[in-house]
Amino acid sequence: MESERFLMNYIRHLREKLSELDYLTLVIVLALTIIGLFSIYSASSAGETARWSLQFVIQLIALFLGLGFFVLIYITPKQFLLSNAWFFYIAGVLLLLIPFFTSGTIAETNRWIDLKIVRVQPSEFMKFFLILILARYFSTTKNSTDTFRYVFKPLILTLLPFILVFIQPDLGTSLVYLAVFIGMLYASGYRVYYIFLLIAPMITVVAAFNLTAFTIWGILLGLIIFFNQTNIFASVGIFIGNIVAGLITPLIWNHLKPYQQIRILTMFNAELDPLGAGYQVLQSQIAIGSGGLRGKGFMAGTQTHLRFLPEQHTDFIFSVIAEELGFIMVVILFILFFTLFTRWFRMAYQTRDKFGAMLIVGATVVLLFHFFINIGMTVGLLPVTGKPLPFLSYGGSFLVTCYGLVGMILNGNSEQIPRVLTYR
Numbered sequence: 001m002e003s004e005r006f007l008m009n010y011i012r013h014l015r016e017k018l019s020e021l022d023y024l025t026l027v028i029v030l031a032l033t034i035i036g037l038f039s040i041y042s043a044s045s046a047g048e049t050a051r052w053s054l055q056f057v058i059q060l061i062a063l064f065l066g067l068g069f070f071v072l073i074y075i076t077p078k079q080f081l082l083s084n085a086w087f088f089y090i091a092g093v094l095l096l097l098i099p100f101f102t103s104g105t106i107a108e109t110n111r112w113i114d115l116k117i118v119r120v121q122p123s124e125f126m127k128f129f130l131i132l133i134l135a136r137y138f139s140t141t142k143n144s145t146d147t148f149r150y151v152f153k154p155l156i157l158t159l160l161p162f163i164l165v166f167i168q169p170d171l172g173t174s175l176v177y178l179a180v181f182i183g184m185l186y187a188s189g190y191r192v193y194y195i196f197l198l199i200a201p202m203i204t205v206v207a208a209f210n211l212t213a214f215t216i217w218g219i220l221l222g223l224i225i226f227f228n229q230t231n232i233f234a235s236v237g238i239f240i241g242n243i244v245a246g247l248i249t250p251l252i253w254n255h256l257k258p259y260q261q262i263r264i265l266t267m268f269n270a271e272l273d274p275l276g277a278g279y280q281v282l283q284s285q286i287a288i289g290s291g292g293l294r295g296k297g298f299m300a301g302t303q304t305h306l307r308f309l310p311e312q313h314t315d316f317i318f319s320v321i322a323e324e325l326g327f328i329m330v331v332i333l334f335i336l337f338f339t340l341f342t343r344w345f346r347m348a349y350q351t352r353d354k355f356g357a358m359l360i361v362g363a364t365v366v367l368l369f370h371f372f373i374n375i376g377m378t379v380g381l382l383p384v385t386g387k388p389l390p391f392l393s394y395g396g397s398f399l400v401t402c403y404g405l406v407g408m409i410l411n412g413n414s415e416q417i418p419r420v421l422t423y424r
Contacts, residue, residue, distance in 0.1 A: 016415075017074065017075050017414065020410075020413070020414050020415060021410065022347075022410055022413065024343070025340065025343065025344075025406065025409070025410060028336050028339060028340055029340070029391060029403070029406055031336065032333070032336055032337075032390075033063055033391045033392075033399070035329075035392065036391055036392035036393065036394075037056065037059060037060065037063070038298065039313075039317055039320050039321050039324070039392065040055060040056055040059050040313050040317065040394045041056045042298060042299045042320065042324060043313040043317065043320045043394075044056060044313045045299070055313060055394055058394075058396050059394055059396065059399065061396070062395075062396035062399040062400055063399065065396070065400050066399050066400040066402065066404070067403060069400050069403050069404045069407065070403040070404060070406055070407040071407070072404075072407070073404050073407030073408050073411060074410055074411050075411075078353075078356060078359075078411060078412070078414070081132055081359075081411075082135075082136055082139075082355055085132040085133045085135070085136040086133065086136075088128070088129040088132050088133070089129045089130070089132065089157070091129070092122065092126040092128075092129035092130070092161065093160060095122035095125060095126070096122050096123065096126060096165065097164065098113050098122065099111060099112060099113055099122070099168065111123060111168045111170055120397075121397055123161075123168070123173045124173075124397055124398070126161050126165070126177070127173075127176060127177075127180070127366055128404065128405075128408065130157070130158065130161060130177055130180055130181075130362075131180060131184075131358075131359060131362030131363060131366075132359075133157055134154050134157065134158070134181065134184050134358065134362060135184070135355050135358030135359050135362060136355065137153060137154050137157070138154070138184060138187075138188040138354065139353070139354040139355035139358055140355075141153075145188070145189050145190050145191065146191070150190065151185065151194065154181060154184075154185065155181070158177055158178065158180070161174075161177055162177045162178060165177065171385060172373070172386050175369075175373075176366055176369055176370070176387075179365055179366070179369040180362050180365050180366060180369075182195060182198070182199070183362065183364075183365035184358055184361050184365070187348065187357065187361040188358065193228045196224070197225075200221060200238075200242055201241070201242055203217065204217065204221070204242045204246045204249075205245060205246065205249050208245075208247070208249035208250060209249070209250070209253070214246055217246075218242075218246070221239065221242055222239055225238055225239055279310070280310050280315075280316070280384055281378075281384060282380075283310065284316050284319040284379070284380070285380055287316075287319040287320070287322065287323040288318075288322040288323065288378065288379065290323055291323040291324065291325070291327065292326055292327065293326050293327050293328060294325075294326040294327075294328060295322070295325040295326030295327075295328075295329065296323060296324055296326075298324055298325070299324070300324060313393075313394040314388055314393050314395060315377070315378075315384070315386055315387070315388060315393065316378055317388075317389055317392050317393045317394065318330075318333075318374060318378045318392070319378050321333070333392075340367075341364060341367075341368055341371075344360055344363075344364040344409050345360075345361070345364060347360050347412070348360035348364070351412060351413055352415065356411075356412035356414070358412075359408050359409070359411065359412030360408075360409050360412040360413060362408075363406070363408040363409045363412070364409060366405055367402065367405055369387075370387050370388065370389065370390050371389065371390055374387050374388060374389040374393070375389070390402045
């Protein structure tokens with residue numbers, strides 16, 4: 001009798017979930033994935049069809065696995081996610097530690113857990129676990145948003161996986177964690193001024209390479225702090241701390257070896273080393289520009305099929321699309337992504353519980369960050385960090401992650417509200 005009642009309740013739960021499903025999101029995500037599959041087929045089959053078509057098959061398998069992962073996360077009750085957030089977070093941190101203690105490294109990094117049959121990258125799972133623990137904190141904390149105590153605990157929770165992933169080393173993924181923290185912190189109601197103070201030291205370090213920029217930034221920073229901070233001692237301390245960080249930056253730069261300096265400079269200006277560190281970006285720009293309005297045609301991209309474009313099926317899949325399908329397809333892609341991101345942020349604003357809203361914001365920030373970084377690096381506006389384009393780039397584990405994040409977004413938008421939440 002109990003088993004029958006459980007089964008009936010579970011079926012009712014699935015029906016409610018099915019009725020709440022945002023089908024427009026699912027259609028757009030599938031459309032992007034299909035475009036990605038065709039582009040991967042073109043990029044990976046150039047010259048060696050029999051060998052490289054395997055990547056297309058792997059991506060196709062990953063699509064079905066991703067759909068299964070999407071369903072799993074979408075139908076999981078939010079109460080279960082809320083109640084077990086600490087368990088998932090601790091498990092995620094422990095998983096991050098495993099690659100450091102396994103024998104040997106893969107590609108001179110400690111990013112993977114080698115299970116012989118398949119390799120697992122725990123930093124991908126940590127994206128979900130970090131979103132869960134931050135969503136739990138921001139939706140249940142009693143601390144005031146005007147105090148440092150409000151930001152201290154989530155900052156520590158973020159810095160722990162950030163440091164572990166940074167020393168693997170994996171700078172791109174560690175920056176994703178920071179982006180999630182900043183995005184969810186802002187969505188939770190934290191003052192923009194305080195968030196600005198968290199970001200200010202990074203701006204100071206970049207501005208320190210140019211005396212004029214550093215001077216202007218110092219004046220601007222001083223004015224912002226003066227008009228927003230009531231505690232004079234805190235104001236002076238924050239200002240001096242930023243200035244000291246800026247003054248130390250050139251000293252550290254001068255102690256770097258010449259080849260280290262050129263690698264860093266090339267990240268911002270590819271033409272300084274066109275045959276070395278800047279080669280990828282320059283070839284990507286050529287591919288994008290040569291596509292024109294309508295493109296060269298499917299499987300007819302010269303940069304792609306003559307192998308001038310490195311990592312064309314993964315990090316630079318956008319360049320393949322722009323070259324073969326042209327500016328029109330690029331505009332379509334931007335419209336599809338813009339529709340998704342605006343729709344998801346609107347969901348976060350309209351949802352009835354704060355935990356669900358935080359889940360939506362955190363998952364959306366991950367996908368938005370990947371989109372922004374990938375497009376920026378392919379056109380030469382941002383350094384190459386190896387971040388794939390959501391739903392389009394080759395990578396089975398990343399595609400499964402993307403579908404899991406979509407499941408988290410739509411789950412956060414569901415009407416099932418955890419009982420212990422404080423309501424907005």
